[in-house]
Amino acid sequence: MESLSSFFAMGGYAGYVWPSYGLAFVLMVAVLVTSARGVKTAERELEQMQSLRPGRRRRAQQAASVTEVPET
Amino acid sequence: MTRKRRRLYFVVLGLLAVGTAAALVLSALRQDIVFFFSPSEIVEAKVPTEGRRIRLGGLVEQGSVVKDGASVKFRVTDGAHVVPVVYAGLLPDLFREGQGVVTEGKLGKDGVFQAAEVLAKHDENYMPKEVADSLKKSGHWQDEKKVDKP
Amino acid sequence: MHRFANPARFLRLSALIQPWAAAIAVACLAGGLYFALFASPADYQQGETVRIMYIHVPSAWMGLFCYTAMAVFSAMALIWKHPLADLMARASAPVGAAFTFICLVTGALWGKPMWGTWWVWDARLTSMLILLFLYLGYMALADAFDDPERGQKAAAILALVGVVNVPIIKWSVDWWNTLHQPASVVKMGGPSIDSTMMVPLILMAVGFKAYWVLVLILRTRAEIAAAKVRTLRMAQIHAAGQVEQA
Numbered sequence: 001m002e003s004l005s006s007f008f009a010m011g012g013y014a015g016y017v018w019p020s021y022g023l024a025f026v027l028m029v030a031v032l033v034t035s036a037r038g039v040k041t042a043e044r045e046l047e048q049m050q051s052l053r054p055g056r057r058r059r060a061q062q063a064a065s066v067t068e069v070p071e072t
Numbered sequence: 073m074t075r076k077r078r079r080l081y082f083v084v085l086g087l088l089a090v091g092t093a094a095a096l097v098l099s100a101l102r103q104d105i106v107f108f109f110s111p112s113e114i115v116e117a118k119v120p121t122e123g124r125r126i127r128l129g130g131l132v133e134q135g136s137v138v139k140d141g142a143s144v145k146f147r148v149t150d151g152a153h154v155v156p157v158v159y160a161g162l163l164p165d166l167f168r169e170g171q172g173v174v175t176e177g178k179l180g181k182d183g184v185f186q187a188a189e190v191l192a193k194h195d196e197n198y199m200p201k202e203v204a205d206s207l208k209k210s211g212h213w214q215d216e217k218k219v220d221k222p
Numbered sequence: 223m224h225r226f227a228n229p230a231r232f233l234r235l236s237a238l239i240q241p242w243a244a245a246i247a248v249a250c251l252a253g254g255l256y257f258a259l260f261a262s263p264a265d266y267q268q269g270e271t272v273r274i275m276y277i278h279v280p281s282a283w284m285g286l287f288c289y290t291a292m293a294v295f296s297a298m299a300l301i302w303k304h305p306l307a308d309l310m311a312r313a314s315a316p317v318g319a320a321f322t323f324i325c326l327v328t329g330a331l332w333g334k335p336m337w338g339t340w341w342v343w344d345a346r347l348t349s350m351l352i353l354l355f356l357y358l359g360y361m362a363l364a365d366a367f368d369d370p371e372r373g374q375k376a377a378a379i380l381a382l383v384g385v386v387n388v389p390i391i392k393w394s395v396d397w398w399n400t401l402h403q404p405a406s407v408v409k410m411g412g413p414s415i416d417s418t419m420m421v422p423l424i425l426m427a428v429g430f431k432a433y434w435v436l437v438l439i440l441r442t443r444a445e446i447a448a449a450k451v452r453t454l455r456m457a458q459i460h461a462a463g464q465v466e467q468a
Contacts, residue, residue, distance in 0.1 A: 007259075007260075010270040010271075010273070011264065011269045011270035011271075012269075012270075013269065013270050013271045013335055016271060016274065016331045016332065016334065016335050017270060017271065017273050017274055017331075019331055020274045020277050020278070020327075020328040020331050020332070021259075021277060023324060023327055023328065024277045024281065024324050024328070027320045027323065027324055028320070028433065030320075031316060031317060031320050031437060032433070032436070032437060032440075035316075035437050035440040035441050035444070036440055038440070038441065038444040039440050039441075039443045039444045039447070041444075042443075042444040042445075042447035042448045042451070043443065043444070043447045045447070045451050046447045046450050046451050046454075049451055049454050049455075050454070076301060076302060079300060079301045079302075080301045083297055083300055083301055083382065086382065086383075087382060087385070087386075090382075090383050090386050091386050094386045094390070098390070098397075102398075105345050105398045106398050106399055107342070107344040107345065107398065107399055107400050107401055108399055108401075110399075129399060162338075163338070164335070164336065164337055164338025164339075165269075165335050165336060165338075166267060166268065166336045166337065166338075167338070171267070172403075174401055189338075189339075190338065191337045191338045191339055191342070191401060192336060192337050192338055193337065193401055193403065194267060194268065194336060194337075194403055195403055195404075196403045196404045196405060196406040196409075196414050197406070197414045197415075198265050198268075198272060198275070198406060198414070198415040198416060198419050199265065199266055199415070199416035199419070200263030200264065200265070200266060200416060200418060200419075201263070201264070201265075201266040202263070203266070203416055204266035205266075
Protein backbone atom coordinates (compact mmCIF):
# COMPACT_ATOMS: atom_id res chain seq x y z
CA MET A 1 0.00 0.00 0.00
CA GLU A 2 2.82 2.33 0.84
CA SER A 3 4.59 1.56 -2.42
CA LEU A 4 1.37 2.34 -4.26
CA SER A 5 1.04 5.76 -2.70
CA SER A 6 4.71 6.49 -3.31
CA PHE A 7 4.14 5.47 -6.92
CA PHE A 8 1.34 7.99 -7.23
CA ALA A 9 3.44 10.62 -5.45
CA MET A 10 6.10 10.44 -8.20
CA GLY A 11 8.80 11.67 -5.84
CA GLY A 12 6.82 14.83 -5.15
CA TYR A 13 6.27 15.60 -8.82
CA ALA A 14 2.80 14.03 -9.12
CA GLY A 15 1.30 17.40 -10.04
CA TYR A 16 3.49 17.53 -13.12
CA VAL A 17 3.79 13.88 -14.21
CA TRP A 18 0.14 12.79 -14.03
CA PRO A 19 -1.37 15.78 -15.86
CA SER A 20 1.09 15.08 -18.70
CA TYR A 21 -0.13 11.52 -19.09
CA GLY A 22 -3.74 12.59 -18.55
CA LEU A 23 -3.65 15.24 -21.27
CA ALA A 24 -2.04 12.88 -23.79
CA PHE A 25 -4.64 10.20 -23.02
CA VAL A 26 -7.63 12.54 -23.26
CA LEU A 27 -6.51 14.18 -26.51
CA MET A 28 -5.56 10.92 -28.23
CA VAL A 29 -8.86 9.28 -27.30
CA ALA A 30 -10.77 12.40 -28.40
CA VAL A 31 -9.10 12.48 -31.83
CA LEU A 32 -9.62 8.74 -32.30
CA VAL A 33 -13.30 8.84 -31.29
CA THR A 34 -14.17 11.85 -33.46
CA SER A 35 -12.34 10.23 -36.41
CA ALA A 36 -14.19 6.92 -35.96
CA ARG A 37 -17.52 8.77 -35.68
CA GLY A 38 -16.70 10.79 -38.78
CA VAL A 39 -16.18 7.61 -40.80
CA LYS A 40 -19.42 6.15 -39.56
CA THR A 41 -21.57 9.16 -40.42
CA ALA A 42 -19.88 9.80 -43.78
CA GLU A 43 -20.09 6.19 -44.94
CA ARG A 44 -23.68 5.84 -43.73
CA GLU A 45 -24.69 8.95 -45.62
CA LEU A 46 -23.03 7.62 -48.76
CA GLU A 47 -24.85 4.29 -48.42
CA GLN A 48 -28.19 6.02 -47.95
CA MET A 49 -27.69 8.16 -51.02
CA GLN A 50 -26.76 5.16 -53.09
CA SER A 51 -29.65 2.98 -51.87
CA LEU A 52 -32.25 5.75 -52.25
CA ARG A 53 -31.79 5.73 -55.99
CA PRO A 54 -31.29 2.08 -56.90
CA GLY A 55 -32.21 2.70 -60.53
CA ARG A 56 -29.59 5.32 -60.96
CA ARG A 57 -27.01 3.65 -58.85
CA ARG A 58 -24.71 2.71 -61.67
CA ARG A 59 -24.89 6.17 -63.16
CA ALA A 60 -24.20 7.73 -59.79
CA GLN A 61 -21.21 5.51 -59.28
CA GLN A 62 -19.93 6.45 -62.67
CA ALA A 63 -20.37 10.07 -61.78
CA ALA A 64 -18.55 9.52 -58.53
CA SER A 65 -15.72 7.71 -60.22
CA VAL A 66 -15.11 10.63 -62.52
CA THR A 67 -13.42 12.44 -59.67
CA GLU A 68 -11.31 9.43 -58.92
CA VAL A 69 -9.60 9.32 -62.27
CA PRO A 70 -6.63 11.65 -62.10
CA GLU A 71 -6.55 14.18 -64.84
CA THR A 72 -3.05 14.76 -66.09
CA MET B 73 7.80 20.44 -70.82
CA THR B 74 4.62 18.87 -69.52
CA ARG B 75 2.38 20.69 -67.06
CA LYS B 76 3.28 18.18 -64.37
CA ARG B 77 6.98 18.81 -64.86
CA ARG B 78 6.37 22.56 -64.78
CA ARG B 79 4.45 22.32 -61.51
CA LEU B 80 7.25 20.18 -60.05
CA TYR B 81 9.89 22.80 -60.91
CA PHE B 82 7.61 25.50 -59.57
CA VAL B 83 7.24 23.77 -56.20
CA VAL B 84 10.97 22.97 -55.94
CA LEU B 85 11.95 26.54 -56.83
CA GLY B 86 9.39 27.90 -54.42
CA LEU B 87 10.76 25.76 -51.60
CA LEU B 88 14.31 26.88 -52.39
CA ALA B 89 13.24 30.53 -52.37
CA VAL B 90 11.41 30.20 -49.06
CA GLY B 91 14.33 28.30 -47.55
CA THR B 92 16.84 30.94 -48.67
CA ALA B 93 14.66 33.76 -47.37
CA ALA B 94 14.32 32.01 -44.00
CA ALA B 95 18.07 31.41 -43.78
CA LEU B 96 18.81 35.08 -44.55
CA VAL B 97 16.31 36.39 -42.03
CA LEU B 98 17.50 34.02 -39.32
CA SER B 99 21.16 34.83 -39.81
CA ALA B 100 20.37 38.54 -39.78
CA LEU B 101 18.51 38.12 -36.49
CA ARG B 102 21.17 35.84 -35.05
CA GLN B 103 21.96 38.07 -32.07
CA ASP B 104 18.29 38.43 -31.17
CA ILE B 105 17.48 34.73 -31.34
CA VAL B 106 20.31 33.80 -28.97
CA PHE B 107 18.74 33.17 -25.57
CA PHE B 108 21.68 34.08 -23.36
CA PHE B 109 25.26 35.36 -23.41
CA SER B 110 28.27 33.48 -22.10
CA PRO B 111 30.53 34.86 -19.34
CA SER B 112 33.24 35.39 -21.99
CA GLU B 113 30.98 37.60 -24.09
CA ILE B 114 30.05 39.66 -21.05
CA VAL B 115 33.56 39.95 -19.56
CA GLU B 116 35.08 40.81 -22.92
CA ALA B 117 32.28 43.36 -23.39
CA LYS B 118 31.16 41.92 -26.72
CA VAL B 119 27.58 42.72 -25.81
CA PRO B 120 26.16 45.95 -24.45
CA THR B 121 25.51 45.36 -20.76
CA GLU B 122 25.12 48.84 -19.31
CA GLY B 123 21.80 49.25 -17.56
CA ARG B 124 20.26 46.58 -19.78
CA ARG B 125 18.44 43.51 -18.67
CA ILE B 126 20.32 40.57 -20.18
CA ARG B 127 20.61 36.83 -19.72
CA LEU B 128 23.81 35.16 -18.64
CA GLY B 129 24.27 31.43 -19.19
CA GLY B 130 26.93 28.87 -18.30
CA LEU B 131 27.81 26.34 -15.64
CA VAL B 132 27.56 26.98 -11.92
CA GLU B 133 31.20 26.78 -10.80
CA GLN B 134 32.00 23.94 -8.44
CA GLY B 135 32.17 25.08 -4.80
CA SER B 136 31.04 28.62 -5.60
CA VAL B 137 27.52 28.53 -4.15
CA VAL B 138 27.29 30.48 -0.86
CA LYS B 139 23.96 30.96 0.89
CA ASP B 140 23.89 34.35 2.58
CA GLY B 141 20.65 34.80 4.46
CA ALA B 142 17.86 35.20 1.92
CA SER B 143 20.22 35.65 -1.00
CA VAL B 144 22.59 33.26 -2.67
CA LYS B 145 25.91 33.96 -4.35
CA PHE B 146 27.50 31.80 -7.01
CA ARG B 147 29.78 32.11 -10.02
CA VAL B 148 28.86 31.28 -13.62
CA THR B 149 31.66 29.96 -15.82
CA ASP B 150 32.16 28.88 -19.41
CA GLY B 151 35.65 27.55 -18.83
CA ALA B 152 37.36 30.74 -19.97
CA HIS B 153 35.74 33.49 -17.90
CA VAL B 154 33.73 33.74 -14.70
CA VAL B 155 30.95 36.14 -13.69
CA PRO B 156 29.86 36.37 -10.04
CA VAL B 157 26.08 36.40 -9.49
CA VAL B 158 23.89 37.48 -6.58
CA TYR B 159 20.30 36.32 -6.41
CA ALA B 160 17.51 36.52 -3.87
CA GLY B 161 14.67 34.17 -4.63
CA LEU B 162 13.55 30.62 -5.22
CA LEU B 163 16.02 28.38 -7.01
CA PRO B 164 14.74 25.66 -9.38
CA ASP B 165 15.05 22.04 -8.25
CA LEU B 166 17.75 21.33 -10.81
CA PHE B 167 20.00 24.19 -9.68
CA ARG B 168 23.28 22.69 -8.46
CA GLU B 169 27.01 23.11 -8.80
CA GLY B 170 28.48 21.90 -12.06
CA GLN B 171 25.10 22.14 -13.81
CA GLY B 172 23.95 24.57 -16.47
CA VAL B 173 22.15 27.73 -15.47
CA VAL B 174 20.61 30.76 -17.21
CA THR B 175 20.08 33.90 -15.14
CA GLU B 176 18.32 37.09 -16.12
CA GLY B 177 19.22 40.45 -14.63
CA LYS B 178 21.59 43.38 -14.84
CA LEU B 179 25.34 43.59 -14.65
CA GLY B 180 26.38 45.93 -11.80
CA LYS B 181 29.18 48.48 -12.06
CA ASP B 182 31.22 46.26 -9.75
CA GLY B 183 31.03 43.40 -12.24
CA VAL B 184 28.58 41.43 -10.11
CA PHE B 185 25.53 40.19 -11.95
CA GLN B 186 22.33 41.09 -10.09
CA ALA B 187 19.99 38.27 -11.06
CA ALA B 188 16.24 38.75 -10.98
CA GLU B 189 15.52 35.23 -12.21
CA VAL B 190 17.49 31.97 -12.21
CA LEU B 191 16.61 29.09 -14.52
CA ALA B 192 18.32 25.71 -14.55
CA LYS B 193 19.51 24.30 -17.86
CA HIS B 194 20.07 20.58 -17.98
CA ASP B 195 22.18 18.62 -20.42
CA GLU B 196 21.14 15.93 -22.86
CA ASN B 197 22.27 12.99 -20.70
CA TYR B 198 19.67 10.78 -19.11
CA MET B 199 20.58 7.82 -16.89
CA PRO B 200 19.56 6.17 -13.63
CA LYS B 201 21.44 7.11 -10.47
CA GLU B 202 23.22 3.74 -10.27
CA VAL B 203 24.70 4.18 -13.75
CA ALA B 204 25.86 7.72 -12.93
CA ASP B 205 27.45 6.48 -9.70
CA SER B 206 29.27 3.61 -11.35
CA LEU B 207 30.49 5.90 -14.13
CA LYS B 208 31.90 8.26 -11.53
CA LYS B 209 33.48 5.37 -9.63
CA SER B 210 35.16 3.90 -12.70
CA GLY B 211 36.50 7.28 -13.72
CA HIS B 212 34.60 7.43 -17.00
CA TRP B 213 32.59 10.41 -15.85
CA GLN B 214 33.17 13.52 -17.89
CA ASP B 215 33.35 16.14 -15.20
CA GLU B 216 34.06 18.95 -17.57
CA LYS B 217 30.78 18.93 -19.41
CA LYS B 218 30.53 20.56 -22.74
CA VAL B 219 30.08 24.27 -22.22
CA ASP B 220 27.65 26.03 -24.49
CA LYS B 221 29.37 27.67 -27.35
CA PRO B 222 29.14 31.43 -27.27
CA MET C 223 2.46 6.96 -58.65
CA HIS C 224 -1.10 6.73 -59.89
CA ARG C 225 -1.26 3.08 -59.00
CA PHE C 226 -1.98 4.26 -55.46
CA ALA C 227 -4.13 7.17 -56.53
CA ASN C 228 -7.24 5.06 -56.79
CA PRO C 229 -9.58 5.48 -53.80
CA ALA C 230 -10.96 1.97 -54.32
CA ARG C 231 -7.45 0.55 -54.02
CA PHE C 232 -6.82 2.71 -50.97
CA LEU C 233 -9.97 1.38 -49.32
CA ARG C 234 -8.97 -2.24 -50.01
CA LEU C 235 -5.44 -1.68 -48.71
CA SER C 236 -6.58 0.26 -45.66
CA ALA C 237 -9.02 -2.51 -44.71
CA LEU C 238 -5.97 -4.80 -44.52
CA ILE C 239 -3.76 -2.37 -42.60
CA GLN C 240 -6.30 -0.91 -40.18
CA PRO C 241 -6.58 -3.86 -37.73
CA TRP C 242 -2.81 -4.27 -37.67
CA ALA C 243 -2.24 -0.58 -36.97
CA ALA C 244 -4.78 -0.76 -34.14
CA ALA C 245 -3.17 -3.88 -32.67
CA ILE C 246 0.37 -2.46 -32.87
CA ALA C 247 -0.76 0.82 -31.33
CA VAL C 248 -2.49 -0.91 -28.40
CA ALA C 249 0.40 -3.32 -27.79
CA CYS C 250 3.15 -0.69 -28.01
CA LEU C 251 1.30 1.89 -25.93
CA ALA C 252 0.44 -0.68 -23.24
CA GLY C 253 4.03 -1.93 -23.13
CA GLY C 254 5.36 1.62 -23.35
CA LEU C 255 3.20 2.77 -20.42
CA TYR C 256 4.32 -0.20 -18.33
CA PHE C 257 7.98 0.62 -18.89
CA ALA C 258 7.45 4.40 -18.68
CA LEU C 259 5.66 4.31 -15.34
CA PHE C 260 6.82 1.11 -13.57
CA ALA C 261 9.82 -0.61 -15.11
CA SER C 262 12.18 2.28 -15.78
CA PRO C 263 14.43 4.13 -13.32
CA ALA C 264 14.28 7.72 -12.17
CA ASP C 265 16.91 10.04 -13.65
CA TYR C 266 20.03 10.81 -11.60
CA GLN C 267 19.40 14.54 -11.92
CA GLN C 268 15.74 14.97 -12.71
CA GLY C 269 14.23 12.23 -10.57
CA GLU C 270 10.72 11.09 -11.45
CA THR C 271 10.01 14.01 -13.77
CA VAL C 272 11.98 12.16 -16.43
CA ARG C 273 8.79 10.10 -16.98
CA ILE C 274 7.27 13.16 -18.66
CA MET C 275 9.87 12.59 -21.39
CA TYR C 276 8.09 9.41 -22.54
CA ILE C 277 5.09 11.54 -23.55
CA HIS C 278 6.87 14.79 -24.39
CA VAL C 279 9.58 13.53 -26.77
CA PRO C 280 7.48 11.10 -28.87
CA SER C 281 4.81 13.83 -29.14
CA ALA C 282 7.42 16.28 -30.41
CA TRP C 283 8.58 13.70 -32.98
CA MET C 284 4.96 13.20 -34.07
CA GLY C 285 4.46 16.95 -34.40
CA LEU C 286 7.38 17.12 -36.84
CA PHE C 287 6.53 13.82 -38.55
CA CYS C 288 2.87 14.66 -39.22
CA TYR C 289 3.82 18.06 -40.58
CA THR C 290 6.42 16.57 -42.91
CA ALA C 291 3.87 13.99 -44.09
CA MET C 292 1.34 16.77 -44.62
CA ALA C 293 3.85 18.76 -46.69
CA VAL C 294 4.75 15.72 -48.83
CA PHE C 295 1.07 14.92 -49.46
CA SER C 296 0.44 18.59 -50.29
CA ALA C 297 3.33 18.61 -52.79
CA MET C 298 1.95 15.44 -54.42
CA ALA C 299 -1.47 17.08 -54.63
CA LEU C 300 -0.10 20.27 -56.16
CA ILE C 301 2.28 18.64 -58.64
CA TRP C 302 0.59 15.43 -59.72
CA LYS C 303 -3.01 16.35 -58.79
CA HIS C 304 -3.05 13.09 -56.89
CA PRO C 305 -6.71 12.86 -55.82
CA LEU C 306 -5.97 11.08 -52.53
CA ALA C 307 -3.00 13.23 -51.47
CA ASP C 308 -5.16 16.23 -50.55
CA LEU C 309 -7.43 14.05 -48.48
CA MET C 310 -4.50 12.43 -46.67
CA ALA C 311 -2.84 15.81 -45.98
CA ARG C 312 -6.12 17.01 -44.49
CA ALA C 313 -6.42 13.83 -42.45
CA SER C 314 -2.92 14.21 -41.02
CA ALA C 315 -3.34 17.76 -39.73
CA PRO C 316 -5.51 17.26 -36.61
CA VAL C 317 -3.28 14.42 -35.38
CA GLY C 318 -0.18 16.56 -35.77
CA ALA C 319 -1.83 19.53 -34.09
CA ALA C 320 -2.92 17.37 -31.15
CA PHE C 321 0.58 15.95 -30.65
CA THR C 322 2.20 19.39 -30.98
CA PHE C 323 -0.19 20.69 -28.34
CA ILE C 324 0.61 17.72 -26.07
CA CYS C 325 4.32 18.40 -26.59
CA LEU C 326 4.00 22.08 -25.65
CA VAL C 327 1.88 21.46 -22.53
CA THR C 328 3.95 18.54 -21.23
CA GLY C 329 7.06 20.64 -21.90
CA ALA C 330 5.65 23.38 -19.67
CA LEU C 331 4.76 20.80 -17.01
CA TRP C 332 8.32 19.50 -17.17
CA GLY C 333 9.97 22.92 -17.38
CA LYS C 334 8.32 24.35 -14.26
CA PRO C 335 9.89 21.95 -11.73
CA MET C 336 13.22 21.44 -13.54
CA TRP C 337 14.09 24.73 -15.24
CA GLY C 338 12.05 26.89 -12.91
CA THR C 339 9.72 28.29 -15.57
CA TRP C 340 6.67 27.19 -17.55
CA TRP C 341 7.79 28.94 -20.70
CA VAL C 342 10.65 30.96 -22.19
CA TRP C 343 10.93 32.50 -25.64
CA ASP C 344 13.99 30.57 -26.73
CA ALA C 345 14.45 29.33 -30.28
CA ARG C 346 13.24 25.75 -29.68
CA LEU C 347 10.10 26.61 -27.76
CA THR C 348 9.15 29.48 -30.05
CA SER C 349 9.60 27.47 -33.26
CA MET C 350 7.49 24.66 -31.79
CA LEU C 351 4.71 27.14 -30.98
CA ILE C 352 4.91 28.37 -34.60
CA LEU C 353 4.41 24.75 -35.71
CA LEU C 354 1.14 24.61 -33.76
CA PHE C 355 0.00 27.84 -35.44
CA LEU C 356 0.91 26.40 -38.86
CA TYR C 357 -1.31 23.40 -38.16
CA LEU C 358 -4.19 25.62 -37.01
CA GLY C 359 -3.72 27.90 -40.02
CA TYR C 360 -3.71 24.92 -42.37
CA MET C 361 -6.93 23.50 -40.95
CA ALA C 362 -8.65 26.90 -40.98
CA LEU C 363 -7.55 27.65 -44.54
CA ALA C 364 -8.60 24.24 -45.88
CA ASP C 365 -12.17 24.93 -44.74
CA ALA C 366 -12.24 28.67 -45.42
CA PHE C 367 -13.48 28.55 -49.02
CA ASP C 368 -16.90 27.56 -50.34
CA ASP C 369 -15.14 25.70 -53.09
CA PRO C 370 -13.25 22.94 -51.25
CA GLU C 371 -10.72 22.63 -54.08
CA ARG C 372 -9.59 26.23 -53.76
CA GLY C 373 -9.30 25.99 -49.98
CA GLN C 374 -7.32 22.81 -50.38
CA LYS C 375 -4.92 24.44 -52.80
CA ALA C 376 -4.32 27.45 -50.55
CA ALA C 377 -3.79 25.15 -47.56
CA ALA C 378 -1.36 22.98 -49.51
CA ILE C 379 0.74 26.04 -50.37
CA LEU C 380 0.75 27.08 -46.71
CA ALA C 381 1.85 23.56 -45.71
CA LEU C 382 4.75 23.72 -48.18
CA VAL C 383 5.87 27.20 -47.13
CA GLY C 384 5.71 26.20 -43.47
CA VAL C 385 7.90 23.16 -43.98
CA VAL C 386 11.01 25.38 -43.56
CA ASN C 387 10.10 25.45 -39.89
CA VAL C 388 10.75 21.70 -39.53
CA PRO C 389 14.58 21.81 -39.86
CA ILE C 390 14.59 25.02 -37.82
CA ILE C 391 12.90 23.20 -34.93
CA LYS C 392 15.20 20.19 -35.21
CA TRP C 393 18.46 22.16 -35.22
CA SER C 394 17.39 25.23 -33.22
CA VAL C 395 19.19 23.82 -30.18
CA ASP C 396 22.43 23.57 -32.18
CA TRP C 397 22.26 26.82 -34.15
CA TRP C 398 21.47 29.08 -31.22
CA ASN C 399 22.00 28.72 -27.51
CA THR C 400 18.68 27.94 -25.90
CA LEU C 401 17.31 26.99 -22.51
CA HIS C 402 16.19 23.71 -24.05
CA GLN C 403 18.96 21.10 -24.00
CA PRO C 404 20.38 19.63 -27.26
CA ALA C 405 19.11 16.41 -28.83
CA SER C 406 19.56 13.18 -26.87
CA VAL C 407 18.44 10.47 -29.28
CA VAL C 408 18.95 11.53 -32.89
CA LYS C 409 22.44 12.99 -32.80
CA MET C 410 26.03 12.40 -33.81
CA GLY C 411 27.86 9.84 -31.73
CA GLY C 412 24.78 7.87 -30.69
CA PRO C 413 22.08 8.56 -28.12
CA SER C 414 22.98 9.83 -24.65
CA ILE C 415 20.04 8.15 -22.96
CA ASP C 416 20.51 5.04 -20.86
CA SER C 417 19.10 1.91 -22.52
CA THR C 418 16.61 1.37 -19.64
CA MET C 419 15.06 4.72 -20.59
CA MET C 420 15.35 4.10 -24.31
CA VAL C 421 12.92 1.13 -24.14
CA PRO C 422 9.80 3.09 -23.08
CA LEU C 423 10.78 5.98 -25.35
CA ILE C 424 10.95 3.79 -28.46
CA LEU C 425 7.82 1.81 -27.53
CA MET C 426 5.80 5.00 -27.09
CA ALA C 427 7.19 6.43 -30.33
CA VAL C 428 6.20 3.31 -32.32
CA GLY C 429 2.80 3.28 -30.60
CA PHE C 430 2.21 6.92 -31.57
CA LYS C 431 3.18 6.17 -35.19
CA ALA C 432 0.76 3.22 -35.37
CA TYR C 433 -1.92 5.45 -33.83
CA TRP C 434 -1.26 7.99 -36.60
CA VAL C 435 -1.64 5.28 -39.29
CA LEU C 436 -4.96 4.23 -37.74
CA VAL C 437 -6.36 7.75 -37.49
CA LEU C 438 -5.06 8.62 -40.97
CA ILE C 439 -6.94 5.63 -42.44
CA LEU C 440 -10.14 6.52 -40.57
CA ARG C 441 -10.06 10.18 -41.56
CA THR C 442 -9.14 9.48 -45.19
CA ARG C 443 -12.03 6.99 -45.42
CA ALA C 444 -14.36 9.68 -44.11
CA GLU C 445 -12.98 12.19 -46.62
CA ILE C 446 -13.43 9.74 -49.50
CA ALA C 447 -17.04 9.05 -48.53
CA ALA C 448 -17.73 12.77 -48.14
CA ALA C 449 -16.24 13.47 -51.58
CA LYS C 450 -18.44 10.77 -53.14
CA VAL C 451 -21.52 12.20 -51.43
CA ARG C 452 -20.63 15.61 -52.84
CA THR C 453 -20.35 14.29 -56.40
CA LEU C 454 -23.62 12.34 -56.02
CA ARG C 455 -25.35 15.51 -54.86
CA MET C 456 -23.93 17.41 -57.81
CA ALA C 457 -25.17 14.69 -60.16
CA GLN C 458 -28.63 14.89 -58.54
CA ILE C 459 -28.83 18.65 -58.91
CA HIS C 460 -27.61 18.33 -62.47
CA ALA C 461 -30.23 15.66 -63.27
CA ALA C 462 -32.99 17.74 -61.65
CA GLY C 463 -31.97 20.71 -63.73
CA GLN C 464 -32.17 18.64 -66.91
CA VAL C 465 -35.66 17.41 -65.99
CA GLU C 466 -36.84 20.97 -65.45
CA GLN C 467 -35.46 22.03 -68.79
CA ALA C 468 -37.24 19.14 -70.51
